[in-house]
Amino acid sequence: MVDMRRTGVERVRNARAAESRKAGVRTTRTALTGAVAALAVTLGACGGDAGAAKEAGSGKHGGDAAPEADPTRIPGVSDALHKRLPGKTRQVVAVYGKGKDSPSATVRLFTRKGEKWTAERSWRGHNGRRGWTRNHREGDKRSPVGVFTLTDAGGVRPAPDAKLPYTASAAFTPPSYWPKKTRHDFDHVIAVDYNRNKGTSPLDPVRPEGKEKGGSIWLHLDHGSGTSGCVSISRAGMVYLLRTLDPDEHPAVVMGDRAALAR
Numbered sequence: 001m002v003d004m005r006r007t008g009v010e011r012v013r014n015a016r017a018a019e020s021r022k023a024g025v026r027t028t029r030t031a032l033t034g035a036v037a038a039l040a041v042t043l044g045a046c047g048g049d050a051g052a053a054k055e056a057g058s059g060k061h062g063g064d065a066a067p068e069a070d071p072t073r074i075p076g077v078s079d080a081l082h083k084r085l086p087g088k089t090r091q092v093v094a095v096y097g098k099g100k101d102s103p104s105a106t107v108r109l110f111t112r113k114g115e116k117w118t119a120e121r122s123w124r125g126h127n128g129r130r131g132w133t134r135n136h137r138e139g140d141k142r143s144p145v146g147v148f149t150l151t152d153a154g155g156v157r158p159a160p161d162a163k164l165p166y167t168a169s170a171a172f173t174p175p176s177y178w179p180k181k182t183r184h185d186f187d188h189v190i191a192v193d194y195n196r197n198k199g200t201s202p203l204d205p206v207r208p209e210g211k212e213k214g215g216s217i218w219l220h221l222d223h224g225s226g227t228s229g230c231v232s233i234s235r236a237g238m239v240y241l242l243r244t245l246d247p248d249e250h251p252a253v254v255m256g257d258r259a260a261l262a263r
Contacts, residue, residue: 076261085254089252091111093219093253094261099258111249126224126227147253151199156186184221192255194215195207
């Protein structure tokens with residue numbers, strides 16, 4: 001006599017095994033190995049936002065005005081952060097986050113002539129979808145607060161007359177499984193010198209302070225909502241920055257939520 005209960009169990013097991021083999025094939029076809037895996041980690045530090053809430057402000061020219069201040073200072077930036085700017089810096093991208101836990105920001109470009117800082121352009125943008133932190137960790141979805149130099153750029157598309165060293169490569173292309181709206185995020189990027197080696201491609205996966213501190217924090221194209229830790233602005237804004245930021249002016253970025261910048 002056939003044990004019907006045993007036969008039923010075997011059928012279930014066989015079905016599960018077949019499904020597992022199919023899944024294994026799919027996984028093998030899409031697996032990233034070696035350098036490709038390292039690239040995925042690099043892009044992942046800044047990219048896809050599946051499930052993230054959409055925010056107002058998709059990177060259009062304008063944004064909330066930064067606080068008025070002494071023209072010899074960058075508005076809304078504390079003495080402590082001013083002192084961290086390299087002495088030769090004459091171009092600063094200031095990122096004013098709306099709030100500690102907000103993904104919305106205003107990005108402004110300032111230039112210095114003599115002792116006077118002048119606001120040149122302003123754009124709406126986004127930062128990490130969970131806001132800001134002074135202790136950035138890999139995967140926390142927050143942007144690091146602080147002052148960082150800007151030395152290297154790159155992207156999927158060729159350099160639009162960029163002055164910073166620029167690496168054009170299809171390797172910047174976001175993974176196919178990311179949301180469609182992120183397809184052009186990395187057409188142009190500027191690496192924020194947070195936990196990276198200056199003078200290398202933004203794709204360089206080396207993390208001098210350790211992987212747990214995260215990395216691949218970039219300025220890149222906006223897709224209408226928060227990022228995994230980067231700062232994003234409109235395409236026009238990115239092109240303008242690439243054509244304007246000059247290594248001879250020692251550009252830097254001052255970034256954080258408004259309260260953190262003022263402390």
